[in-house]
Amino acid sequence: xxxxxxxxxxxxxxxxxxxxxxxxxxxxxxxxxxxxxxxxxxxxxxxxxxxxxxxxxxxxxxxxxxxxxxxxxxxxxxxxxxxxxxxxxxxxxxxxxxxxxxxxxxxxxxxxxxxxxxxxxxxxxxxxxxxxxxxxxxxxxxxxxxxxxxxxxxxxxxxxxxxxxxxxxxxxxxxxxxxxxxxxxxxxxxxxxxxxxxxxxxxxxxxxxxxxxxxxxxxxxxxxxxxxxxxxxxxxxxxxxxxxxxxxxxxxx
Numbered sequence: 685x686x687x688x689x690x691x692x693x694x695x696x697x698x699x700x701x702x703x704x705x706x707x708x709x710x711x712x713x714x715x716x717x718x719x720x721x722x723x724x725x726x727x728x729x730x731x732x733x734x735x736x737x738x739x740x741x742x743x744x745x746x747x748x749x750x751x752x753x754x755x756x757x758x759x760x761x762x763x764x765x766x767x768x769x770x771x772x773x774x775x776x777x778x779x780x781x782x783x784x785x786x787x788x789x790x791x792x793x794x795x796x797x798x799x800x801x802x803x804x805x806x807x808x809x810x811x812x813x814x815x816x817x818x819x820x821x822x823x824x825x826x827x828x829x830x831x832x833x834x835x836x837x838x839x840x841x842x843x844x845x846x847x848x849x850x851x852x853x854x855x856x857x858x859x860x861x862x863x864x865x866x867x868x869x870x871x872x873x874x875x876x877x878x879x880x881x882x883x884x885x886x887x888x889x890x891x892x893x894x895x896x897x898x899x900x901x902x903x904x905x906x907x908x909x910x911x912x913x914x915x916x917x918x919x920x921x922x923x924x925x926x927x928x929x930x931x932x933x934x935x936x937x
Contacts, residue, residue: 685730685756685759686728686729686730686738686740686756686759686760686763687728687729687730688726688727688728689715689720689726689727689728689729690720691720694720694729695715695719695720697729697731697736698711698712698715698727698729698736698739699712699715699716699870700736701729701736701739701750702715702739702750702870703870703871703872704870704871704872704873705750705775705870705872705873706775706792706868706873706875706910706912706930706932707748707749707750707773707774707775707932708739708750708870708872709868709869709870709872709873709874709875709910710741710748710867710868710875711727711739711741711748711750712868712869712870713843713848713849713867713868713869713870714727714741714743714868715727715741716846716848717842717843717846717848724743724839725741725742725743726741726742726767727739727740727741727742728740728741728742728763730755730756730759730760732754736752737751737752737754737755737756738750738751738752738755738756738760739751740760740763740764740772742767742769745768745769745770745771746769746770746771746772746773747764747767747769747771747772747773747937748772748773748774749772749773749774749778750774750775750778751774751778757781757782760782761782761783761784764937765937769937770936770937771787771934771935771936771937772784772934772935772937773932773933773934773935774932774933775792775930775931775932775933776789776930776931776932776933777931779932779933779934779935780933782935784935784936784937785935785936786933786934786935786936787934787935787936788914788933788934789914789915789931789932789933789934790912790913790914790915790918790931790932791912791913791915791918791928791930791931791932792910792911792912792928792929792930792931792932793910793911793912793913793918793921793922793926793927793928793929794873794908794909794910794911794926794927794929795899795903795908795909795910795924795925795926795927796908796925797903797925798896798899798900798903798909798924798925798926799896799923799924799925801892801893801896801897801924803854803893803894803896803897804854804855804893805852805853805854805862805863805864805893805894805896805897805898806852806853806854806855806897807850807851807852807897807901808844808851808852808853809844810841810844810845812851812853812860813837813840813841813844813851814837815853815855815859815860816840816851816853816860816863816878817829817833817836817837818860818882819853819860819861819862819863819880819881819882820863820878820880821836822882822883843867848869849865849866849867849868850865850866850898850901851863851864851865851866851878852864852865852894852897852898852901853894854890854893854894856885860882861881861882861885861890862880862881862882862885862890862891862893862894863878863879863880863881863894864876864877864878864879864880864891864894864895864897864898865877865878865879865898866898866901866902869902869905869907871907872907872908873902873907873908873909873910874898874901874902874905874907874908874909874910875910875911875912876895876898876899876902876909876910876911877911877912879891879894879895879911891920892920892923892924895911895921895924896924899924899925899926909926910929911926912932
C-alpha cells in the first residue's frame with residue numbers, strides 16, 4: 685500500500701529510490717525543493733521489507749511515477765483516482781500496466797557528448813526568469829496569465845535560488861527569444877526541458893543553441909544530459925548528439 689511521505693526518513697528512502705531514471709530525477713528535484721510541503725507537491729511511496737517499490741508524486745492534478753516491476757499496480761491506480769489526478773506520466777513500460785487512456789507519448793533521449801557550439805545562450809539569474817514566460821506561454825491571455833505567471837515564477841525562481849534548476853536563454857534587443865532549462869537532476873541525469881522559441885524567431889537554430897548550452901552544463905557537472913520529447917522532434921535532438929534511450933507515456937486518469 686502507498687503511504688504519504690511525511691518525515692525526513694521517508695524523504696531519504698524516496699530520494700535513494702529515485703537516484704536514477706528520468707522520472708526519478710523529476711521526483712527527486714521536487715522533493716528536494718519542497719520536502720513534505722503540501723502547498724506545492726505531495727509524494728507517496730510503497731515499500732516491502734524496507735525496500736521501496738514505487739513512488740508517485742502529485743503537483744496540482746498531474747502525477748509522475750517511477751516504479752519497479754513488482755509494485756502493487758492496483759493500489760497505485762486506486763491512489764491516483766483517490767487524490768484526483770487527471771494525468772499521470774512515467775516510463776512507457778510502467779504506463780502499459782495501468783487501465784487508463786493514452787493521452788500523449790514520445791521518447792526519452794540522452795547524450796554522452798554534444799556538438800561543439802559557440803552558443804549565444806546565457807545562464808539566467810532568478811531576476812531574469814520573468815522574461816521567459818512569454819516565450820514559454822505565448823498564447824496566455826492577460827487575465828489568465830497573471831495567475832499562471834505567479835504560480836510559475838514562484839516555483840521556478842525557488843528552484844533556481846536553491847541550485848535545483850538552471851535556465852539558459854538567447855536575448856535579442858534585451859528580450860528573451862529562446863530558452864532551455866535543466867529542470868531536474870539526480871545521481872544519473874540532468875534533465876532538460878522548457879525548450880521554446882518565440883514564434884517570429886523560430887527555424888533559426890536558437891532552440892538548439894539553448895539546448896546545447898544546457899547539455900554542456902550538465903556534462904560539466906558530471907551527469908548525463910537527458911530529455912523527453914514527442915517523436916516528431918526527436919531528429920532535432922539527434923542532430924546535436926542525443927539518442928533514444930527509452931519511451932514515456934502520459935495517461936488520462
